[in-house]
Amino acid sequence: MKKILILGAGLSTNSLITYLLENAAKHEWHITVGDIDENTARRKVNGHPNGSAEVFDINDDMESWRTIAKADVVISMLPAFMHHLVAEKCIDLRKPMLTASYATKELKELDGKARKAGIPILMELGLDPGIDHMSAMSIINRIKSEGGKLNSFYSFTGGLVAPEYDNNPWNYKFTWNPRNVVLAGSGVSQFIHNGRYKYIPYHRLFDRVLKRKIKNYGEFEIYANRDSLKYREIYGLKDIPSMFRGTIRKPGFAKAWNVFVCLGLTDDSYVLEDSENMTYRQFVNAFMKYEPNVPVEIKLQEYCHNADDPVVFEKLKWLGIFDDRKTGLKNATPAQILQKLLEEKWKMDPQDKDMILMQHEFKYSMGDEDKMIVSAMAIKGKNQDETAMAMTVGLPLGIATKLLLLGKIKHQGVILPIHSDIYEPILEELKTFDIAFEEKEYMMG
Amino acid sequence: MKKILILGAGLSTNSLITYLLENAAKHEWHITVGDIDENTARRKVNGHPNGSAEVFDINDDMESWRTIAKADVVISMLPAFMHHLVAEKCIDLRKPMLTASYATKELKELDGKARKAGIPILMELGLDPGIDHMSAMSIINRIKSEGGKLNSFYSFTGGLVAPEYDNNPWNYKFTWNPRNVVLAGSGVSQFIHNGRYKYIPYHRLFDRVLKRKIKNYGEFEIYANRDSLKYREIYGLKDIPSMFRGTIRKPGFAKAWNVFVCLGLTDDSYVLEDSENMTYRQFVNAFMKYEPNVPVEIKLQEYCHNADDPVVFEKLKWLGIFDDRKTGLKNATPAQILQKLLEEKWKMDPQDKDMILMQHEFKYSMGDEDKMIVSAMAIKGKNQDETAMAMTVGLPLGIATKLLLLGKIKHQGVILPIHSDIYEPILEELKTFDIAFEEKEYMMG
Numbered sequence: 001m002k003k004i005l006i007l008g009a010g011l012s013t014n015s016l017i018t019y020l021l022e023n024a025a026k027h028e029w030h031i032t033v034g035d036i037d038e039n040t041a042r043r044k045v046n047g048h049p050n051g052s053a054e055v056f057d058i059n060d061d062m063e064s065w066r067t068i069a070k071a072d073v074v075i076s077m078l079p080a081f082m083h084h085l086v087a088e089k090c091i092d093l094r095k096p097m098l099t100a101s102y103a104t105k106e107l108k109e110l111d112g113k114a115r116k117a118g119i120p121i122l123m124e125l126g127l128d129p130g131i132d133h134m135s136a137m138s139i140i141n142r143i144k145s146e147g148g149k150l151n152s153f154y155s156f157t158g159g160l161v162a163p164e165y166d167n168n169p170w171n172y173k174f175t176w177n178p179r180n181v182v183l184a185g186s187g188v189s190q191f192i193h194n195g196r197y198k199y200i201p202y203h204r205l206f207d208r209v210l211k212r213k214i215k216n217y218g219e220f221e222i223y224a225n226r227d228s229l230k231y232r233e234i235y236g237l238k239d240i241p242s243m244f245r246g247t248i249r250k251p252g253f254a255k256a257w258n259v260f261v262c263l264g265l266t267d268d269s270y271v272l273e274d275s276e277n278m279t280y281r282q283f284v285n286a287f288m289k290y291e292p293n294v295p296v297e298i299k300l301q302e303y304c305h306n307a308d309d310p311v312v313f314e315k316l317k318w319l320g321i322f323d324d325r326k327t328g329l330k331n332a333t334p335a336q337i338l339q340k341l342l343e344e345k346w347k348m349d350p351q352d353k354d355m356i357l358m359q360h361e362f363k364y365s366m367g368d369e370d371k372m373i374v375s376a377m378a379i380k381g382k383n384q385d386e387t388a389m390a391m392t393v394g395l396p397l398g399i400a401t402k403l404l405l406l407g408k409i410k411h412q413g414v415i416l417p418i419h420s421d422i423y424e425p426i427l428e429e430l431k432t433f434d435i436a437f438e439e440k441e442y443m444m445g
Numbered sequence: 446m447k448k449i450l451i452l453g454a455g456l457s458t459n460s461l462i463t464y465l466l467e468n469a470a471k472h473e474w475h476i477t478v479g480d481i482d483e484n485t486a487r488r489k490v491n492g493h494p495n496g497s498a499e500v501f502d503i504n505d506d507m508e509s510w511r512t513i514a515k516a517d518v519v520i521s522m523l524p525a526f527m528h529h530l531v532a533e534k535c536i537d538l539r540k541p542m543l544t545a546s547y548a549t550k551e552l553k554e555l556d557g558k559a560r561k562a563g564i565p566i567l568m569e570l571g572l573d574p575g576i577d578h579m580s581a582m583s584i585i586n587r588i589k590s591e592g593g594k595l596n597s598f599y600s601f602t603g604g605l606v607a608p609e610y611d612n613n614p615w616n617y618k619f620t621w622n623p624r625n626v627v628l629a630g631s632g633v634s635q636f637i638h639n640g641r642y643k644y645i646p647y648h649r650l651f652d653r654v655l656k657r658k659i660k661n662y663g664e665f666e667i668y669a670n671r672d673s674l675k676y677r678e679i680y681g682l683k684d685i686p687s688m689f690r691g692t693i694r695k696p697g698f699a700k701a702w703n704v705f706v707c708l709g710l711t712d713d714s715y716v717l718e719d720s721e722n723m724t725y726r727q728f729v730n731a732f733m734k735y736e737p738n739v740p741v742e743i744k745l746q747e748y749c750h751n752a753d754d755p756v757v758f759e760k761l762k763w764l765g766i767f768d769d770r771k772t773g774l775k776n777a778t779p780a781q782i783l784q785k786l787l788e789e790k791w792k793m794d795p796q797d798k799d800m801i802l803m804q805h806e807f808k809y810s811m812g813d814e815d816k817m818i819v820s821a822m823a824i825k826g827k828n829q830d831e832t833a834m835a836m837t838v839g840l841p842l843g844i845a846t847k848l849l850l851l852g853k854i855k856h857q858g859v860i861l862p863i864h865s866d867i868y869e870p871i872l873e874e875l876k877t878f879d880i881a882f883e884e885k886e887y888m889m890g
Contacts, residue, residue, distance in 0.1 A: 198734075274642070287643075290643065
């Protein structure tokens with residue numbers, strides 16, 4: 001019996017746990033789900049004969065040591081900042097570890113120790129990061145192996161509400177961590193286009209959107225992700241003249257969101273005075289001039305670009321930003337107040353389904369010919385538990401765990417799924433879950 | 446013989462050292478100037494019989510211990526982040542200490558220890574912070590003692606080039622730390638107006654300027670300083686409905702500076718790729734869309750509000766931001782590149798003189814009457830050594846040192862010059878150097 005330990009039983013673990021439990025009998029696995037709340041863990045295991053639930057608290061040093069010592073492989077679904085605590089124990093105890101999170105600097109620094117311990121720490125095995133790497137590398141390596149030269153790689157991902165359930169003026173609902181959505185893009189966004197480095201400061205990000213059609217799903221807009229440049233090295237494309245990664249939203253989202261950025265409502269760096277007793281209307285007003293004889297609505301339309309666009313204004317009004325209703329949030333940052341308001345309005349209803357869109361665009365030269373490959377994936381959630389997000393995050397992780405336990409992953413150290421022996425079988429098995437890319441090749445010009 | 450130790454012999458110490466040396470014989474002082482570069486210290490002492498120069502390196506623990514142990518009072522003119530290292534030694538050795546810098550959280554936490562040691566650590570004894578506190582408190586306390594109630598306190602300070610030497614399109618030169626000027630205002634600016642908290646995010650700061658006339662000096666514009674709210678407590682004005690502090694510039698400065706903010710050129714948080722080989726023109730272009738068939742100048746006029754205003758555009762062009770000249774700065778942030786360009790153009794010529802402007806505006810009720818006091822100070826530099834900045838930073842510090850050695854300051858702990866026994870004699874003696882406020886009282890309405 002191989003013992004799999006899953007740490008953390010949050011929303012995004014459903015498909016992972018289901019996949020492993022369904023494969024448990026065949027492969028003789030026992031799956032232990034550890035969570036700070038034992039009931040949450042127990043609900044996920046749901047009485048499965050090959051599963052068990054227990055309390056897990058990474059801050060309880062001795063107890064987490066003991067728990068990890070009993071496992072053959074550890075999957076950390078804890079909040080990202082806790083991964084290195086798990087990783088250090090896994091290294092000491094020589095247990096392979098997997099996560100769906102970014103290989104941060106802190107994690108990468110454990111590479112040497114992990115190699116010495118002879119174990120892999122497989123990171124970025126979810127959707128984004130995860131499926132993006134795997135699907136990109138499979139095409140990049142194919143183009144290279146056929147003698148092609150990559151000139152441009154644009155890649156976009158979005159977590160959206162499925163079109164059938166898209167019924168609010170923003171064409172957006174929270175299908176993922178709301179805090180990350182509110183803070184998305186803060187800092188500078190960097191990419192390269194035709195050999196020119198490009199930098200977009202946060203306050204201009206949402207008026208520098210690209211437009212794209214995605215087959216069967218219509219028009220979308222895309223804003224730049226923070227650091228597209230580092231992917232040149234990860235993907236082995238050090239000298240590629242164009243590299244851009246972005247986030248997909250429905251058209252019109254950025255224009256309205258930009259009003260929040262214009263005001264400063266997405267700032268998470270300081271606390272507002274007496275935020276608890278502030279109404280949402282006063283909240284918006286606090287970012288504009290003192291003009292007691294001008295309605296907040298009118299002031300806003302004069303203060304922020306596009307706020308006077310009726311389509312934008314309707315979105316703002318629908319959210320209730322002009323309401324005389326107290327925030328009720330003590331010592332809150334602007335971003336926290338905005339998040340609270342958005343969570344009320346952008347909540348998924350129980351019957352709502354989410355959707356993941358991902359599109360890669362490769363431009364390359366093959367001999368004298370300039371070509372383009374567009375590779376796109378659209379995944380809809382099945383229900384509240386098996387969301388598109390949970391499936392695309394959890395299944396690659398589950399498959400990787402299986403490969404590892406079957407001895408098919410030989411790597412050691414901190415590893416991303418950019419190696420064909422990892423991504424090929426994962427992408428192959430994902431197809432059986434209808435997680436697949438549709439690919440088109442074009443001749444340029 | 447009382448021994449005064451001055452740590453750091455930078456540009457802003459001239460007037461301080463001169464003042465203390467001139468008073469040394471009469472009061473029987475010996476002044477030691479310590480600097481990491483002994484020659485700099487020696488030049489400042491200039492062979493004065495009551496002075497001496499020596500090497501001082503705060504990182505040399507034993508040696509700085511020995512140096513401080515020999516002194517009766519220590520004035521730290523080192524970079525602000527080093528003050529707490531000096532303060533800790535002063536506390537251990539029970540030596541009073543003075544600085545012209547902000548009492549940071551780190552410093553304030555030494556208050557208890559300083560009290561236990563029975564010594565004062567006198568902070569914020571320069572211009573801003575310094576003279577601003579003293580002059581404000583002298584009027585605030587007077588209004589209060591006469592039974593008045595303060596409704597509003599606006600206060601502005603600016604370090605500018607004197608009008609006679611103001612000969613560039615920006616009407617501005619660097620009379621102080623260029624880095625601080627480039628980064629000024631980053632973060633959020635907060636103030637209160639008629640009981641309403643107001644927040645201005647950095648990217649809107651320079652289009653939210655106030656206009657003011659300052660007697661004899663014409664029109665100016667003012668942008669908000671970062672945190673005006675904390676001064677309510679410092680000044681004992683906890684419930685004042687309006688409190689605002691700002692920075693003075695000549696009209697038109699903010700409108701042009703705002704173009705840099707719009708582009709993102711003042712960001713100091715990340716390093717540009719291959720910054721060394723970038724020309725200034727490419728630098729500006731890196732923040733705008735890739736449009737190889739549009740000149741950078743035209744793009745900028747379309748991309749940033751007011752960049753097409755001929756007065757603004759002339760300022761930008763004069764700086765050379767469109768020049769095809771390499772920056773030559775390795776691993777530089779945008780702010781560092783902008784600073785390099787500005788330093789070439791905004792340099793004070795040897796004969797140039799600087800000017801400090803400070804204006805306080807108090808609105809208050811006295812019985813049934815609503816009144817206003819405007820109190821303004823304008824100081825011009827005498828020469829390259831005795832700049833307005835050096836005088837207004839150094840003289841209050843020098844005078845405070847004298848008061849301390851004469852036993853006239855009884856406070857212990859970390860202290861600001863908001864107490865009348867400190868600010869009254871300092872303001873009085875500053876008048877003998879023509880550092881004085883002109884005050885006007887008005888009836889409202």
